[in-house]
Amino acid sequence: MxxxxxxxxxxxxxxxxxxxxxxxxxxxxxxxxxxxxxxxxxxxxxxxxxxxxxxxxxxxxxxxxxxxxxxxxxxxxxxxxxxxxxxxxxxxxxxxxxxxxxxxxxxxxxxxxxxxxxxxxxxxxxxxxxxxxxxxxxxxxxQHKNLEVSIRSFKPGDIGLVAHLHGKLYDKTYNFGPLFEYYVMKGLTEFMVNTEGGDLWVALVNGEIVGSIAITHSSDSVAQLRWFVLDEHYQGLGIGKQLMETALDFCKQQNYQHIFLWTVSILNTARYLYQKYNFTLTEEKPNEEWTESQLMEQRWDLDLTTDN
Incomplete structure (x- = not known):
């Protein structure tokens, strides 16, 4: 009361x-x-x-x-x-x-x-x-004073927390159903079986995982950016930018020439960050699996051979 x-x-x-x-x-x-x-x-x-x-x-x-x-x-x-x-x-x-x-x-x-x-x-x-x-x-x-922020590659036990973070955030904020968390967990477990050419990083604030990003191998010259998420309580602190730059630096070190990702149009903050790093929207398709209303999935691409 x-x-x-x-x-x-x-x-x-x-x-x-x-x-x-x-x-x-x-x-x-x-x-x-x-x-x-x-x-x-x-x-x-x-x-x-x-x-x-x-x-x-x-x-x-x-x-x-x-x-x-x-x-x-x-x-x-x-x-x-x-x-x-x-x-x-x-x-x-x-x-x-x-x-x-x-x-x-x-x-x-x-x-x-x-x-x-x-x-x-x-x-x-x-x-x-x-x-x-x-x-x-x-x-x-x-609220954000004396926060110790760090980015590191994933360790045993992190994958489940990354899936949990996705499921919790997307259900609370966007009303995604349990099928979305299954989709995330399925992809993560497949990634764990074969991480060659890729990596997954987690963002920690005072030792607690609050975000993640990953790069997976699509072909010898093409990478896919996946599982980019950040707890809404820690947005605006530059953590998303640190995660993105970690992933892009990795791609350049691996000599990837192109990178793409899939997202949905309602994720305005993430879409803005993709635009900031010169990704361009290349494809759209409807999705009716994750929410009661239709979503629009979007593919964004970035050519790494140009001076970005």
Whole structure:
């Protein structure tokens, strides 16, 4: 009963604070630099030499909208681009001298308006507000503080946990039935019989398996990426990226020229990561086995002979 009351109180505060922040934003951010664009400028300043994709992921901005923001900033001489030394198809973003002036103006304006907002509040109450904000930030940040993340090849006992992770996550999040877990377990047991040309890696957080990825041999030049999964509680920490890069590095070491994978269209986070690593959608087919509604299976391919 107490837990339900806590949840309701948190939701009540969240509604109040969202409205409160909205009023602050309306006071501080005006055209020609609205809130979202101001946040992008701030991120470019903080992440000097970042990509548009990194900012878009962090702020949750639509791809098309982000593209328009970057184009406008470039046209207005707020930012400039440099080719990435790692991937020449990617551009790193930097503020121009004029862009730094714009950023400093935003900071000054924000400080002035927030100062006006709190000037009628006593110093004691201001301290209480700041302390409460620091407490909220500290408690929530503790969820992922001091996490020891590691990636390693599978060991005896891991395979069952990988199947369990798939079954649990896909049932809870996407309402996949038990047949899907059977499909995963069947493939994993077949892989255990013959691992030649492949490997399976698990991601551990403080010693607990929270994700996996595997490469299996399809032909002398072609590999298949399989069993890529990550516990939803640990998404956003870069673990999926570590798993993907581990698998791709292995493929290059094995001299594979091509890699493909099968997924389903509803797995938006995974699909976005595939696109980030230059996989392209090559095939779709319906699947009516795993859920009550029809799914669309997708094949994604990556040519490893090009400079990715």
């Amino acid at each position: 107490e837990s339900i009351q806590n949840i309701e109180n948190i939701r009540k505060f969240n509604r109040y604070y969202a409205n409160f922040l909205g009023k602050i934003d309306q006071e501080i951010y005006n055209r020609p630099i609205p809130l979202t664009e101001a946040r992008v400028i701030t991120e470019i300043n903080l992440r000097n030499g970042c990509t548009a994709t990194e900012i878009r992921e962090h702020l949750g901005i639509d791809r098309g909208y982000m593209s328009r923001i970057v184009q406008r900033f470039e046209d207005d001489k707020i930012i400039y681009k440099k080719n990435s030394l790692v991937d020449k198809r990617q551009y790193l973003l930097y503020l121009t001298d004029y862009g730094k002036e714009v950023f400093n103006g935003l900071v000054e304006n924000a400080n002035r308006e927030v100062g006006n907002m709190i000037q009628s509040i006593s110093k004691i109450d201001q301290s209480k507000i700041v302390k409460a904000m620091e407490t909220i930030e500290s408690i929530f940040s503790q």
